[in-house]
Amino acid sequence: MVSGQATVQFDYTTVTPTEACIHCHKDNGEQSLKSRHSGTFATGPNAPQTVASCDACHGSGKAHADAEIKAEQNDVKDPAAKDLLFRFNSTPEKNSAPCQTCHNSMPSQLNSANSFHRQNQVSCIDCHAPHAAATKEFLLTKTQPDLCYSCHLQQRSQFSMPFHHRVNEGLIRCTDCHDQHGSGDLWQSDHLVRQVRTSDSGDTVCFKCHKDKQGPFVFPHCSVKLEGCATCHIPHGGANTHMLRYANVNLLCLTCHTAAHFGPITSPGNNGKPTGFAVMNGPAPNNAIYIQSCTICHTAIHGSNFSDIYFR
Secondary structure (H helix, E strand, C coil): CCCHHHHHHCCHHHCCHHHHHHHHCHHHHHHHHCCHHHHHCCCCCCCCCCCCCHHHHHCCCHHHHHHHHHHHHCCCCCHHHHHHCCCCCCCHHHHHHHHHHHHCCCHHHCCHHHCHHHHCCCCHHHHECCCCCCCCCCCECCCCCHHHHCCCHHHHHHCCCCEECCCCCCCCCHHHHECCCCCCCEEECCEEECCECECCCCCEHHHHCCHHHCCCCCEECHHHHHHCHHHCECCCEECCHHHECCCCHHHHHHCCCCHHHHCCEECHHHCCCEEECCECCCCCCCCCCECCCHHHHCCCCCEECCCCCCCC
């Protein structure tokens, strides 16, 4: 802060509130002027008031400035003067409230009140830094994916697995698939997809990149259409090829296609009578059929236009 004499001589009534704040808070002011908010700051003695100013987030600064000037005249600092402004040291709901006065009407913010971040007491300033941001575009405290990894440690380890989406390599970002401010969450199989985005057609976000798996198909694979890609794949990364949930493809198929689903497998050599179930490894027992891999025959596993059992 400047000296007491300089503070008294500065007539903040001739400038905008933002310029008055910057006169003392030079470090924060210089950083703020480099941010996206700076484009809406009012500058100059005759500039009109705008929404994006220091007062818009911290409340009116007049009482704070008067208290600081009075303290400087007595050569005594007044700690209580700081409490005359909103300092963003309250609850997550209150810390986020000033941000929502402007951003709540934006399409990307409509579900923020019900987002998992808000439900877990994450406020706007936990990820965004209006004064000293690491990125100018979204005023983030860190760049992606390091910012997300600050909390999501399990996902960080998954992105380090042998088969993974290339987030660490910088080819895609977490926010390409997830809406960090909240979305309509979907149940897929036995788990909830957290704030996942959708493709242009409203389908699962995976189809934004993997369009060849989207169809539409005459014979769609029901698990893909109804439950989503995560039924078979681990979205972030895993130890198995194609990020499959099981290393053995047959075991993966049999999580849905059990005997209760299609009945025992029959053999032409036994007059069509049930002869047992498919086995995956080792010699086939009596009256059982040996199958090397389901996908050797069912090649169009995501859907087919020619075969209702996905042969092609």
